[in-house]
Amino acid sequence: MADHVDLVLEQWRERRPDLDATPMGVIGRMSRLGALFDAELRRNFAKHDLDRASFDVLATLRRSNAEHSLTPAGLMHSSMVTSGAISQRLDRLEARGLVTRAPSETDRRGVLVTLTDAGLQLIDKVLPTHVDTEQQLLAGLSAAEQEQLAGLLRSLLESLGDKRD
Amino acid sequence: MADHVDLVLEQWRERRPDLDATPMGVIGRMSRLGALFDAELRRNFAKHDLDRASFDVLATLRRSNAEHSLTPAGLMHSSMVTSGAISQRLDRLEARGLVTRAPSETDRRGVLVTLTDAGLQLIDKVLPTHVDTEQQLLAGLSAAEQEQLAGLLRSLLESLGDKRD
DNA sequence: ACAAAGTATCTCACCGCTAAGCAACTTTCA
DNA sequence: TGAAAGTTGCTTAGCGGTGAGATACTTTGT
Numbered sequence: 420m421a422d423h424v425d426l427v428l429e430q431w432r433e434r435r436p437d438l439d440a441t442p443m444g445v446i447g448r449m450s451r452l453g454a455l456f457d458a459e460l461r462r463n464f465a466k467h468d469l470d471r472a473s474f475d476v477l478a479t480l481r482r483s484n485a486e487h488s489l490t491p492a493g494l495m496h497s498s499m500v501t502s503g504a505i506s507q508r509l510d511r512l513e514a515r516g517l518v519t520r521a522p523s524e525t526d527r528r529g530v531l532v533t534l535t536d537a538g539l540q541l542i543d544k545v546l547p548t549h550v551d552t553e554q555q556l557l558a559g560l561s562a563a564e565q566e567q568l569a570g571l572l573r574s575l576l577e578s579l580g581d582k583r584d
Numbered sequence: 585m586a587d588h589v590d591l592v593l594e595q596w597r598e599r600r601p602d603l604d605a606t607p608m609g610v611i612g613r614m615s616r617l618g619a620l621f622d623a624e625l626r627r628n629f630a631k632h633d634l635d636r637a638s639f640d641v642l643a644t645l646r647r648s649n650a651e652h653s654l655t656p657a658g659l660m661h662s663s664m665v666t667s668g669a670i671s672q673r674l675d676r677l678e679a680r681g682l683v684t685r686a687p688s689e690t691d692r693r694g695v696l697v698t699l700t701d702a703g704l705q706l707i708d709k710v711l712p713t714h715v716d717t718e719q720q721l722l723a724g725l726s727a728a729e730q731e732q733l734a735g736l737l738r739s740l741l742e743s744l745g746d747k748r749d
Numbered sequence: 750a751c752a753a754a755g756t757a758t759c760t761c762a763c764c765g766c767t768a769a770g771c772a773a774c775t776t777t778c779a
Numbered sequence: 780t781g782a783a784a785g786t787t788g789c790t791t792a793g794c795g796g797t798g799a800g801a802t803a804c805t806t807t808g809t
Contacts, residue, residue: 420738420742421738421748422738422741422742422746422747422748423662423741423746423747423748423749424738424741425738425748426748426749427647427662430647430648431647433647434646434647434650435646435647435711438711438712438715439715440715441730442715442718442719442721442722442730443715443718444730444734445722445730445733445734445737446621446718446721446722448734448737448738448741449614449617449618449621449737450618450621451664451741451746452614452737452740452741452744453614453615453618454664455664455741455744455746456611456614456615470764470765472765472766481599481600482592482595482596482598482599482600483595485599490787490788491787491788491789492786492787492788495788497588497592499616499619499620500765500766500767501766501767501768502787502788502789503766503767503768503769503788503789503790503791504765504766504767505788506788506789506790507765507766507789507790508765509788510789511765523787526774526775526786526787527773527774527775528772528773528774528775528786528787528788529774529786529787529788530787530788546600546603547603550603550604550605550607550608553607553608553610553611554607556607556611556744557607557610557611557740558743559739559740559742559743559744560736560739560740560743564736564739565606565607565609565610566609567732567736568610568733568736568737568740569609569610569613571725571729571732571733571736572610572613572614572617572733573585573586573587573589573590573613574724574725574729575617575722575724575725575733576587576588576589576613576616576617576620577585577587577724578723578724578725579617579620579721579724581587581588581616581620582587582588583586583587583588583590583591584588584591635794635795637795637796655757655758656757656758656759657756657757657758665795665796665797666796666797666798667757667758667759668758668759668760668761668796668797668798668799669795669796669797670758670759671758671759671760672759672760672795672796673795675759676795688757691756691757691804691805692803692804692805693756693757693758693802693803693804693805694756694757694758694804695757695758
């Protein structure tokens with residue numbers, strides 16, 4: 420039982436025995452899994468003429484409230500990208516007619532982004548295939564192990580200040 | 585005890601109760617942790633005039649063998665990026681005098697990338713600060729929990745075909 | 750021996766993100 | 780109330796990655 424990271428850790432023990440590389444056992448593996456997950460999810464998005472960035476915005480709007488609307492700032496916090504990235508994502512989605520931008524009624528600086536009918540239809544079509552893909556990616560772990568893993572990851576996120584909002 | 589992903593899962597239950605979003609409890613958290621880790625590690629790299637891509641190449645060469653050398657293909661497999669990305673990374677590192685490219689002695693298509701003295705000195709200076717940063721990122725979990733987490737991640741990587749080589 | 754298939758590396762057009770900076774607006778507080 | 784500080788969303792230059800394609804070389808199979 421050994422993955423690529425086990426090899427990396429062995430190599431560090433050989434070349435730099437003074438270095439305690441154990442944290443790489445977690446962080447290195449998360450990085451590799453992230454890359455593998457991303458590649459697989461991207462494949463599914465591509466089938467529906469989408470990319471990760473667009474899916475992310477559409478899905479966030481879909482789940483946010485009954486009107487499927489949110490401010491760019493709200494999208495930014497949820498997505499963990501910069502405000503510039505959100506502006507560009509919205510430009511693309513607006514050009515495709517999947518979202519609309521309207522001036523906020525309460526704050527003249529603000530903008531309200533809303534899913535169009537076409538956007539709603541698209542995300543509702545893609546969502547089931549997305550969770551399906553995710554489930555397949557996790558199929559190597561039992562349900563109990565998946566739960567255990569989720570718990571550890573939550574602890575870690577909380578310790579790093581990840582909040583509900 | 586709740587992180588941002590708990591909120592996301594609640595929202596899905598509210599808006600799409602038909603959808604079983606549990607896999608997001610793992611994949612969503614890994615994605616968020618990846619972003620947080622990346623930001624913090626990047627901060628450390630920047631202190632030493634480095635970025636993730638350059639560190640990745642230098643560290644891979646450092647641990648690979650006593651000569652600190654590897655082919656571009658080897659670097660590519662270890663880094664999980666495309667060959668084009670490796671070529672460009674090597675261009676940058678070569679321009680800074682941190683690695684050299686020499687023709688392979690056994691295969692005239694091949695190239696052997698080797699750490700220069702400057703490259704070796706730089707990576708050896710940065711490495712301890714890097715594992716230190718990683719350790720701090722994981723400090724929210726006990727040693728036993730970190731081990732447990734590493735084990736689950738390894739199982740997952742193995743199930744997805746991640747091999748030692 | 751030779752053609753076909755495979756491999757190693759590089760080039761380049763394009764794409765999305767960051768970081769810095771800006772303009773417009775709102776909040777705070779003396 | 781007015782000035783300072785903060786917030787919101789956008790623009791843009793630059794960067795690093797992808798994906799497609801090219802070149803040069805090696806391996807395979809007859």
